[in-house]
Amino acid sequence: MNPSAGFSLDAWSQPQLQAVEAALSAWVTADTVPALGWGAPAGLVDAMRYAVLDGGKRLRPLLALAAYEAASSSTASRQPSSAALRAACAVELIHAYSLVHDDMPCMDNDVLRRGKPTVHVQFGEAGALLAGDALQALAFELLTPDDGSVPLAVQGRLCAVLARAAGSTGMAGGQAIDLASVGHALDEQALRHMHQLKTGALLQASVMMGAACGQVSDAAQRALSDYGRALGLAFQVVDDVLDVTADSATLGKTAGKDADHDKPTYVSLMGLEGSRRYARDLLEQAHAALARSGLENTQALAALADRVLDRSH
Amino acid sequence: MNPSAGFSLDAWSQPQLQAVEAALSAWVTADTVPALGWGAPAGLVDAMRYAVLDGGKRLRPLLALAAYEAASSSTASRQPSSAALRAACAVELIHAYSLVHDDMPCMDNDVLRRGKPTVHVQFGEAGALLAGDALQALAFELLTPDDGSVPLAVQGRLCAVLARAAGSTGMAGGQAIDLASVGHALDEQALRHMHQLKTGALLQASVMMGAACGQVSDAAQRALSDYGRALGLAFQVVDDVLDVTADSATLGKTAGKDADHDKPTYVSLMGLEGSRRYARDLLEQAHAALARSGLENTQALAALADRVLDRSH
Numbered sequence: 001m002n003p004s005a006g007f008s009l010d011a012w013s014q015p016q017l018q019a020v021e022a023a024l025s026a027w028v029t030a031d032t033v034p035a036l037g038w039g040a041p042a043g044l045v046d047a048m049r050y051a052v053l054d055g056g057k058r059l060r061p062l063l064a065l066a067a068y069e070a071a072s073s074s075t076a077s078r079q080p081s082s083a084a085l086r087a088a089c090a091v092e093l094i095h096a097y098s099l100v101h102d103d104m105p106c107m108d109n110d111v112l113r114r115g116k117p118t119v120h121v122q123f124g125e126a127g128a129l130l131a132g133d134a135l136q137a138l139a140f141e142l143l144t145p146d147d148g149s150v151p152l153a154v155q156g157r158l159c160a161v162l163a164r165a166a167g168s169t170g171m172a173g174g175q176a177i178d179l180a181s182v183g184h185a186l187d188e189q190a191l192r193h194m195h196q197l198k199t200g201a202l203l204q205a206s207v208m209m210g211a212a213c214g215q216v217s218d219a220a221q222r223a224l225s226d227y228g229r230a231l232g233l234a235f236q237v238v239d240d241v242l243d244v245t246a247d248s249a250t251l252g253k254t255a256g257k258d259a260d261h262d263k264p265t266y267v268s269l270m271g272l273e274g275s276r277r278y279a280r281d282l283l284e285q286a287h288a289a290l291a292r293s294g295l296e297n298t299q300a301l302a303a304l305a306d307r308v309l310d311r312s313h
Numbered sequence: 314m315n316p317s318a319g320f321s322l323d324a325w326s327q328p329q330l331q332a333v334e335a336a337l338s339a340w341v342t343a344d345t346v347p348a349l350g351w352g353a354p355a356g357l358v359d360a361m362r363y364a365v366l367d368g369g370k371r372l373r374p375l376l377a378l379a380a381y382e383a384a385s386s387s388t389a390s391r392q393p394s395s396a397a398l399r400a401a402c403a404v405e406l407i408h409a410y411s412l413v414h415d416d417m418p419c420m421d422n423d424v425l426r427r428g429k430p431t432v433h434v435q436f437g438e439a440g441a442l443l444a445g446d447a448l449q450a451l452a453f454e455l456l457t458p459d460d461g462s463v464p465l466a467v468q469g470r471l472c473a474v475l476a477r478a479a480g481s482t483g484m485a486g487g488q489a490i491d492l493a494s495v496g497h498a499l500d501e502q503a504l505r506h507m508h509q510l511k512t513g514a515l516l517q518a519s520v521m522m523g524a525a526c527g528q529v530s531d532a533a534q535r536a537l538s539d540y541g542r543a544l545g546l547a548f549q550v551v552d553d554v555l556d557v558t559a560d561s562a563t564l565g566k567t568a569g570k571d572a573d574h575d576k577p578t579y580v581s582l583m584g585l586e587g588s589r590r591y592a593r594d595l596l597e598q599a600h601a602a603l604a605r606s607g608l609e610n611t612q613a614l615a616a617l618a619d620r621v622l623d624r625s626h
Contacts, residue, residue, distance in 0.1 A: 030481075041481070041486050041489045041490045041493070041510075043489055043493055044481050044485065044486055044489035045481060048481065097446075098446075101442055101443075101446060104442065106437075106438035106439045106442060107439050107442065124419075125419035126419045126420050126492055127489075127492075129414055129417065129419060129420065129442070130414075130485050130488055130489050130492075132446070133410075133411075133414060133445070133446075133449065133479075133485045134480045134481040134485035134486065134489075136446065136449050136450070137449070137476050137477075137479040137480030137481070137483070137485060138476070138480050138481065139476075140453050140472050140475070140476035141473070141476040141477055141480055143472070144469050144470075144472045144473035144476060145473075146473065150469075152465060152466035152468075152469040152470070153465035153466060153469070154469075155465075155468070155469030155472065155473075156457050156463075156465040156466070156468030156469045156472070157457075157465070159453050159456070159457045159468065159469070159472045160454070160457035160458075160459065160468070162453070163450050163451070163452075163453035163454040163457060164450075164454055166446075166450040167447045167450030167451050167454055168343075168354070168357050168358060168361065168447040168450070168451065170450075172357065172443050172446045172447035172450060173354050173357055173447065175443055176354045176356055176357035176440075176443050176447075177354045179439055179440075179443070180354070180356055197354075
């Protein structure tokens with residue numbers, strides 16, 4: 001049984017992706033702030049746009065918009081609400097900033113990302129540092145417009161979820177464990193803990209922020225949280241598998257990097273087949289959580305989970 | 314006429330500073346997140362605490378608390394509200410993270426801050442990068458508690474003000490202009506623009522966030538905004554003067570740095586005496602704005618403006 005059978009993820013995604021790309025391009029810009037009378041300096045915005053636009057699979061925005069669709073009552077709507085679109089773009093900005101900082105010489109020292117020179121190669125280290133910093137701030141700016149498009153109470157909730165997923169008990173914390181773990185043997189629990197923070201927290205937050213823009217019961221919210229958690233873990237397991245099995249051209253980044261750096265991975269811990277089996281288990285958990293949610297419009301969420309397992313890069 | 318005559322800033326500040334230090338120590342911590350079952354990794358939190366605790370004049374928190382006092386109806390209160398305390402600490406976290414990143418080798422490459430080795434010297438460059446990133450996220454986390462201590466609508470407003478002051482149209486933008494301006498001649502307007510973004514925006518935000526935790530009319534809010542703007546500029550002018558006239562031991566950081574790096578400053582533009590005169594003009598503007606606000610409890614704000622002009626470090 002496949003809950004997303006007969007549903008075309010590509011057809012569903014196309015208008016959503018168009019909306020996300022248009023919104024990101026409009027929002028990551030040298031717009032002036034009339035009340036203060038000054039604008040963002042162009043050099044910085046160039047680096048921010050370079051980091052964000054024209055690249056990436058936009059998994060996090062799609063998760064947010066799919067969760068919003070599941071949590072909103074209007075079933076026929078293919079147009080995301082302004083609040084959901086802002087949530088979708090905000091998580092993508094946090095993701096983009098983390099890649100910029102992650103690629104820097106003092107971290108992974110990567111020169112290639114999505115087939116392009118990384119931001120610090122293109123704009124210098126200081127430019128990359130500031131662009132990342134500004135992108136994080138912009139994420140929270142997107143969530144707090146003063147035009148009434150996001151209810152004030154929802155603004156607070158969205159900022160709360162995103163801040164926790166990005167900070168020391170989320171993404172930044174996971175990166176710190178990752179750095180500290182090079183050359184150390186981690187058991188499965190420690191590895192899972194690291195990945196839950198490093199990539200899982202933001203993927204889960206994408207789901208929860210989309211849902212927060214709609215209306216769901218507490219029980220449905222818990223089920224969506226379980227879905228996001230399973231999907232987040234599956235994403236990382238597949239990532240580790242791809243690091244071993246795919247080549248750099250397909251990945252759009254340097255393959256074999258983790259093994260080279262003696263980083264603990266699921267593949268090093270449970271082998272290639274064991275990792276693939278674990279990813280399939282997690283996919284089943286994600287689908288089970290959707291079934292448990294009692295929500296009707298979960299086809300996109302189900303299909304996104306399938307896509308995470310089947311992706312080649 | 315001195316509007317803060319007879320008012321002891323030190324007596325006023327003491328309990329406020331105690332509350333801020335206690336709150337920062339409690340909030341910048343390896344607290345676990347029970348719902349998720351994991352905590353912040355200790356190494357990262359060590360670097361965050363090192364960057365934030367036991368140092369700094371806490372000017373921004375004091376501005377936020379003084380503005381809250383001016384904007385709150387209860388005149389006798391010496392105990393800041395939970396919301397105002399969170400706002401005060403959040404701006405300090407943004408300030409602290411900016412110093413951590415600013416000191417890094419790819420930026421100012423400073424090894425001494427407040428008389429201590431800088432964060433990247435103590436914890437490595439990657440540790441400093443991540444600690445700064447996590448501190449920025451934590452600022453927004455502080456503003457969005459789920460315990461009811463900050464009304465949801467106020468949460469959204471506080472996040473909005475802070476995000477704009479921190480990002481590309483605020484602090485990060487000012488740093489980008491600063492970087493790009495080394496070796497270039499800036500006229501007074503361009504220099505003021507740079508400083509309004511780099512340091513002014515966050516100082517002004519401190520005032521506006523404190524006020525947002527109380528209740529003020531639109532007119533009073535505009536006056537407080539003018540106060541914050543004048544104070545923010547005065548702060549930078551005095552900073553430039555001190556960079557020339559004070560020694561490193563008094564400053565707690567490397568003196569003469571800006572002149573050495575051929576950075577444009579107010580002193581290089583309008584001379585030492587001209588800069589001092591300009592700072593006094595700005596102080597008068599700040600006091601005039603407080604008078605215009607129509608608010609009664611502005612003694613602390615007035616005294617803080619005086620302190621900014623008179624500070625020796």
